[in-house]
Amino acid sequence: MSTTGRITGVNGNMITVQFEGAVGQNEVGFARLGELRLMSEVVRVRGRYADMQVFEDTTGLAVGDRVEFSGELLTVELGPGLLGQVFDGLQNPLPELAEKCGFFLKRGMYFPALPRDRSWKFTPSVKVGDAVSAGDTIGTVPEGIFQHRVMVPFGLNGVWKVAEVTGAGEYAVDHIVAKLADAQGAVIPVALMQKWPVKIPIRAYAERLRPTEALTTKIRIIDTFFPVARGGTYCIPGPFGAGKTVLQQLTSRYADVDIVIVAACGERAGEVVETLREFPTIHDPRTGRSLMERTVIICNTSSMPVAAREASVYTAVTLAEYYRQMGLQVLLLADSTSRWAQALREMSGRLEEIPGEEAFPAYLESVIASFYERGGVVTLKDGSTGSVTIGGTVSPAGGNFDEPVTQSTLKVVGAFHGLSRARSDARRYPAIDPLDSWSKYGGVVAAQDVAFARQVLGRGSEVGQMMKVVGEEGTHLDDFILHLKAEYLDAVYLQQDAYHDVDCATSAERQRHVFATIVHILRARMRFADKDAARQFFHRLTQATRDWNRLAMEAEEFKQQQSRLEGMLMEADSHA
């Protein structure tokens, strides 16, 4: 028999409920408002009272209204049909909601995430008598370009025997395709889909590995200078308008991964719409299929209910872990983790917990840490490897990184791509600060070249600072050239034109090639008659290198342009 209760208080999206029976932490309940059932989650239990966050607008709830507890945690459906979908934070399919409810979201409407009327072509890969355990593959169904694995429920303990398995055929997601039995005679049915509570990591793998392999995002400043590893984690903090979202949109298009989960968490709806409308029309050069077929969007934008925003990042990471279990490389992009942290703060405030810095709860740091901990590379029980890479944006108040969310995040991630207002104002995109950012992972080019290039950037910037005080006249020609070299590296390599067909994405191979050439230029000794001559030379060199960036690597002109650059370099050497 399930537990019920009555509302005794309403404060924003928090209700206090007096209940009879047993109630668990994070258990889901439904507040009744006439015909409507508003989904809620227990966030604290004190005696016979449970405080619950309501995932919907609470307008109209009254003291005495009934609450029904479900006995379950907040779960998501995992199975074929997730790819290409757009869900809200509670895994409600938004297009379906639009079909049923029109222009506006409607509270209390919950639809199954996976359509029950669609069937999938199942091929079993076990036979009766086989021994299996959590996460093992029972069979596969094709989902787009992937072989979607139908797996033994992740929560199952111990070793089970296949008691029954159906033959190949077309089945709906809730169709039972196998039955498993244990030594005691207990029987568990396995369908094409399973459910999993979002706040608990899926751990049905053999071993967790250290992330070592670079994940190519095709953004030069990232892959060369501040790389991300498959199974690694990174964050992009930056003031408003500095380019966090654009950077994530670019990554979601071009990153070299199998699947991208986009978690639009508390940001603008308009930005999701761009992805939603454009991805179906963009072809993924790797697969020849539309980008949408490798993408899932979890969309809980800023005007949608705040508690569901908190849930949305967990929904997203659970879907990512699920596809990882199939031996796939998954990238989760969360924009913005600050909005999720703010959702925690709102709830903490209503619970009247003792606030920490900027009113964030004291446990903020551990919550952020355990979220990023869900990234990783694992070997699965069949020997294949899968990974979840997590990249989160951070939106610090006033653009000041010295605040709780940025600082807690920096403690746990493997790479930091800090966006600077100065760079975005100067339209130097992507506005990742090359002097402040860091990464603990290995990249796609030779490490000693990167170290050298960073040195050039650092010293060039020092000269630039000095020049502001003493003017160009007071700067030594050699220092001036160093400054021009740093500016050159910035202009032709760090900066990248997001809207140019070729320049928007640079493959690892091309980065190695181009970077070697540029480092060669940076290392060259140059002699000029005077500063004007030096400046003019670098103007032309910059222009020529930018043109080079815009040529396809396979094109004949690419080689010609490179010879031209080399010719110019000779010229600089013979100056003076």
Next chain:
Amino acid sequence: MHKVYHQIDNIAGNVVNVKAHGIRYRELAEITSRRGTSLAQVIRLQGDSVSLQVFAGARGIATDAHVRFLGHAMQVPFSEALLGRVFTGSAMPRDKGPALKDNFIEIGGPSVNPAKRIIPRRMVRTGIPMIDVFNTLVESQKLPIFARAGEPYNSLLARIALQAEVDVIILGGMGLKHDDYLSFRDTLEEHGALWRAVMFVHTAADPVVECLLVPDICLAVAEQFALANKRVLVLLTDMTNFSDALKEIAITMEQVPSNRGYPGDLYSQLAARYEKAVDFDTAGSITVLAVTTMPGDDVTHPVPDNTGYITEGQFYLRGGRIEPFGSLSRLKQLVNGKTREDHRTIMNSMIQLYAGYRETLEKQSMGFRMSSWDQKLLKYGAMFEKEMMDLSVNVPLEGALDLGWRILAGCFDPVETGIPSKLIEKFWPKQVSGARAEAGRSQA
């Protein structure tokens, strides 16, 4: 029909507490005291204790005031009859017209399903070159004007409202100075635009918390017009007053402030309003232009800061001009590729050169020697500021682009601008005097 309660237990700030049963969250009540009647809204329920936020302010309310619950949340009447009318911050007539009593709609409704939105695609023409050329406003955009108090942001709003080709203008005033309200009204009237405008005006003289209703009322009305296929422009001034009213209530309710006294949900509160801007796939649209005054001229102040994280760009109004740096229309690239082929080039080149001018100014102030290039930039900067940036300049986009070419030609050689030769050939004025004739032709 609704029960009346007589006993107020607690009065703090603008929040009162009464004991009552069966009251719904966010329900409205009328509180009648010796001072008159005010609307109030339920903001917390705890057992039989009901906290009410009093819109007219709790000053003067006594413990024996009458509280009558209305059984519904805040509503406004919606019909075409709203057009041409002026209301208070709680939607009562402020003009001499009749109170409207039909077709009540709820305010603060749910948000639009992201799956029903479309990518914005139409430019809003304002006749202001700093907007049309450099940071094009796009239908369904949400954009604030960041300014210090005292800048002419309200006249800028009024001007955009008049020149934008929209069907309905909705003005929401929050803490608006009475003079500013009158000049809004008179400007619209003079230009014959009053008949397509509705105003909800809370003035600086009205109780502070009453302004909390204004954005929701304006946007609910806007939504209805937009659903009826109208292109609606909503002007909200000043959202900093709105935020300050939120702060006041939060402090009264003893919420832990997150930043300089503002509540932790300021972002969500502002976003809930701004996100009402929308282009419906099969109906009209809502464009939101707001004013956010920056206390201490500081963008990192919580109100402009949170706003910047929500809106699709911002215009900085400084010294009576729209500042080219910092100002940004994030949607401009959706439309400025389809206007005229030289639009993006003029936009980029002129701004780059203007940035050069600013650097030169800095060098000049440090006493460094001015090169001949510096001299050119100085001449350019002065012309740019006078002929483009000045807010009194009023030309259609095409005229502004032609003007841009004339300024460039008056200051530089074509190669110095870095503009591709194809466009130079087509657009560079042959000689400055001949350019005017040409400009006249392309405008016709």
